Amino acid sequence: MRVPFPIGIAWEARDLKGCAVSSETAVKSFARETAEDLVAAAVEATDPSAGMLDHRRLVESLGAVLGGIADGGDQDTLLRLIVEKMCKLVGAGRGSAYLRDTNSGLFHGQVAYGYKEIDPTIKRLVCGIPADGFTAEIIETRAPVVIANLRSDPRPVRSAIRAWHAISAMGVPMLADGQVVGIIFLDTEGEARDFNAGDRVLASVFADLAAIAVAQSRLYRELKHSHDTVTRQNKILRRVNAVDDRLTMLVLEGRNLHEIAEAVTELTVKPAAIFDAADRCLAAFAPPEVAEPVPSIFEPEVRATRQVAEALAALPPSEPTVVGPFPAAGIPHRLLLAPVIVRDEQWGTLVLSEHGARFNGFDVLVSKRTATLVALEMSAGRREAGATWDARASLVSELIRGGGEEGQLEGRANFLEVPLGVPRVVCLLAGRRTAEGLELPEPSTAAAALHRRLGGEHGIIGAETGDGVALLVDLPECERSAVGVMAVREAVAGLCAELDTDGNLIAGISALCERPVDYSRAYGEAAQVVRALDAFSSGSDLTTLSADDLGRGRVFLAACDPREAEAFVGQTFGALLEESKARVLLETLACVFEQNGHVRHAAEVMELHENTLRYRLGRIEQLTGRAVITDSDAQLDAQLGLMVLRLQGRLRPPAHRAVLVDE
Numbered sequence: 113m114r115v116p117f118p119i120g121i122a123w124e125a126r127d128l129k130g131c132a133v134s135s136e137t138a139v140k141s142f143a144r145e146t147a148e149d150l151v152a153a154a155v156e157a158t159d160p161s162a163g164m165l166d167h168r169r170l171v172e173s174l175g176a177v178l179g180g181i182a183d184g185g186d187q188d189t190l191l192r193l194i195v196e197k198m199c200k201l202v203g204a205g206r207g208s209a210y211l212r213d214t215n216s217g218l219f220h221g222q223v224a225y226g227y228k229e230i231d232p233t234i235k236r237l238v239c240g241i242p243a244d245g246f247t248a249e250i251i252e253t254r255a256p257v258v259i260a261n262l263r264s265d266p267r268p269v270r271s272a273i274r275a276w277h278a279i280s281a282m283g284v285p286m287l288a289d290g291q292v293v294g295i296i297f298l299d300t301e302g303e304a305r306d307f308n309a310g311d312r313v314l315a316s317v318f319a320d321l322a323a324i325a326v327a328q329s330r331l332y333r334e335l336k337h338s339h340d341t342v343t344r345q346n347k348i349l350r351r352v353n354a355v356d357d358r359l360t361m362l363v364l365e366g367r368n369l370h371e372i373a374e375a376v377t378e379l380t381v382k383p384a385a386i387f388d389a390a391d392r393c394l395a396a397f398a399p400p401e402v403a404e405p406v407p408s409i410f411e412p413e414v415r416a417t418r419q420v421a422e423a424l425a426a427l428p429p430s431e432p433t434v435v436g437p438f439p440a441a442g443i444p445h446r447l448l449l450a451p452v453i454v455r456d457e458q459w460g461t462l463v464l465s466e467h468g469a470r471f472n473g474f475d476v477l478v479s480k481r482t483a484t485l486v487a488l489e490m491s492a493g494r495r496e497a498g499a500t501w502d503a504r505a506s507l508v509s510e511l512i513r514g515g516g517e518e519g520q521l522e523g524r525a526n527f528l529e530v531p532l533g534v535p536r537v538v539c540l541l542a543g544r545r546t547a548e549g550l551e552l553p554e555p556s557t558a559a560a561a562l563h564r565r566l567g568g569e570h571g572i573i574g575a576e577t578g579d580g581v582a583l584l585v586d587l588p589e590c591e592r593s594a595v596g597v598m599a600v601r602e603a604v605a606g607l608c609a610e611l612d613t614d615g616n617l618i619a620g621i622s623a624l625c626e627r628p629v630d631y632s633r634a635y636g637e638a639a640q641v642v643r644a645l646d647a648f649s650s651g652s653d654l655t656t657l658s659a660d661d662l663g664r665g666r667v668f669l670a671a672c673d674p675r676e677a678e679a680f681v682g683q684t685f686g687a688l689l690e691e692s693k694a695r696v697l698l699e700t701l702a703c704v705f706e707q708n709g710h711v712r713h714a715a716e717v718m719e720l721h722e723n724t725l726r727y728r729l730g731r732i733e734q735l736t737g738r739a740v741i742t743d744s745d746a747q748l749d750a751q752l753g754l755m756v757l758r759l760q761g762r763l764r765p766p767a768h769r770a771v772l773v774d775e
Contacts, residue, residue: 187329191322192223195296198318199225202311204282204298209322210239211286211294219247219295226301227276239295244269250283251292256312256319258282260304280305284315286323293323369395369489376464376482380475383465386486389458390564399467406465409435409447417441427451429458432479434471446471450479454487462486504530505555505575512538512575512582514632522628530573535587537597537658538622538631539604540638542580544646547616555581561610565603579639584631587624597621597658605656618645621658637666644669644759648677652761665755677756684753688735698763700728701740702754709741 195207206226210219218241221234239247245267250257259265259281262273268281278299286294296319299305307315369386374397376384383398383406391410398406414420420443423435432450436443445466452460462483464475507524511532525532541558543550553561555574558581563572571586587596601621608617620641622634637659644666645657659666669677681689688694700718704725707713715725729741738746757763 187326187333188223190325190329192225194318194322194325195223195225198296198315199298201314201318202282202298202307203300204305204307205300205303206276206278207296207298208234208237209286209294209296210237211326212240212292222294239269241269246281246283247295250285250295254285254287254290254292256282256284256307256315258307258312260306262299277301279303280307282307282311282315284312284319286319286326288323288327294319294326296322369486370397372482372485372489373397376462376478379478380464381469382467382475384482385463386452386460387463388460388490391461394460398465402467406447406463409438409441409443409449409463410461414438414441414443429453432476432483448475448479450483452483452486452490454490459487459490504573508573508575508582508584509577511584511628511631512577512635514629530571532628533626534571536584536625537587537600538625538634538638539583539585539600540577540580540620540635540642541583541604541608542618542620542642542646544616544618544650546650547614550612550616552576552581552617553611555583558607558611559583562603562607565606566600570600577635579642582635582638584625597624597660601656601658601661608655615653615655617655618642618649619656620645621656623659640666640670643671647672647674648756648759649761654759654761657759661758662755663751665752668752669755669759680749681753681756684736684738684749686736688732691735695763697728697732697735698754698757700725701732701750702763704729704741705747705751705754 191209195209199205199207204226206224208224208227209222211222212219219239221237221239224234227234240251246257246259246269249267259268262268262278262281272278276299278301280303281297281299284296284298285292286296296315298307298315373384373386373395376382377397377399381399383396383402385396385406385408386394387408387410388394393408396406409415409420409424415424417438417440419438420441423438427433427435427449430451430453432448434446434448436446447466448464448471450462450464451458452462462479464471464479507530522532539562541552543552555576559572559574562583562585563570566572566585570588572583574581574583576582585600587600604619604621608615608619611617620638622637625631625634641657641659641662644662645654648669649655662669685698688697691697700714703718704711704714707717711725711729712722715722718725733739733741736746736750738749740746740750754763
């Protein structure tokens, strides 16, 4: 039997939360009055033959439960109080409460009373499975169901009966809006219990109170969550305002990237680093207690790791993202990557390393705002660098044209931080005349790429010319020699291969420039080398030579017809070109010329016995029929012939020449 619970009383009980704002006495008074009304309704609904109810105990029990609901107690505490009072009033030794899961439709254990050490276990129990006929009948009838003998009745689950040693039990549904939202089970361990009509009425009253308690507890939790959310949001807003104020001051004060990284670390208490579009670290800062700064996820050996490569490939284009950790790549902490976006182009990345506490929304907010600030700083820096580059390009153009007043040139150069007293070489990048569709790189792009190859000590500025792109390359103190020029040549050759894989981009490099008047002469040397390469090296992989590689013969080669030059080589070396060891002999002759005719020095360079080298020279004179070591005319012809072979790629430049030995 279920008590005809007055609707008005039920809803009044549901709205007890409103009493929480009045005095404690008012709450208790309201709870007692409501309890008396509920008892009166229960008495009217009870079969007189079942005996009189204990009014005083019932009123006290209901009043305690209603008072707990009005006080906003937590759900488990209220449910446990209801189950306890229900057990004591109906004479059951034990009871437990289950609530329905909206997703699965099953009922999960919440609290229990009277069981030994049951609380940790009850949370893991579930009823309502297909084999559970007891629960199915409670849900179907929406009324209390009593089983006198659990051991012989087929409806309950046998394993539960064996585990809890129960004989009789009553299951009472908790109803809300006509739906079963929970079930309370009552039983007595090892004893039979006759649950009469009065017990069922009382159980129904308390089950309805349990439904109210659940609804009230959920409402209270929602209100508390809303209050906590508002409080947390207000706190975040205050922190956000502080962040905006701090970052705004950084912008107004024109702070640099290092100071910006320091500010981010102070705000988040996490290491921070700023990388450019080429993944180079521009600035980094870490808290004092952190031994190492942000690990560079962009290092080639790190980003080559499979997990890192996959994480970087999956990054969204414009939002901060948390990745990692990557222990295999030496990154033990998670990283927060915020892209630095300018005009839909990524110019860099701000990286935070997780330290002390896990990343939160505030860290994401700070990283996003800071990335915007870094974008502003980079944009301003690029505009300034662009203006400076234009001024330096103008200086380069005037230097290679020549004719300017030296004092004025030096004054402009010093103002632009390009002192003319620093030794430099002029590099001219140009395209072969036969190349179609080849676009020369911008001077700034070529300078940046060459700088990466040479290193930080090589300052490079450039400008466009009528012949191509001219670059002025500083030579550090330790490289102001032929070795330094060869190092530049190697780097420029790599640059040409990087920018054009077809071999149509060629380059000539001048001798050293040490005064303003040298640059015009140097540019002419580089241009002569370029013309010689264009005329003779087509079809070979040779794209770069220096003026020193060709010597003064570059003047002759720059204006010579390739067919005439080929004929000249044939006349000069004759049968030597047909010799099986022609390259060995020609390399030997070139080395002797480079050592100014000193046979002993050449032998040492080639790591040969002096007699072996002299034998080779004799063989050369025998095959050519000319005294190439003692006859000055023969020497000149041979040197010019070697230059042609070098341009054609049939001989290597000096720095490339391997030590060749007779087989």
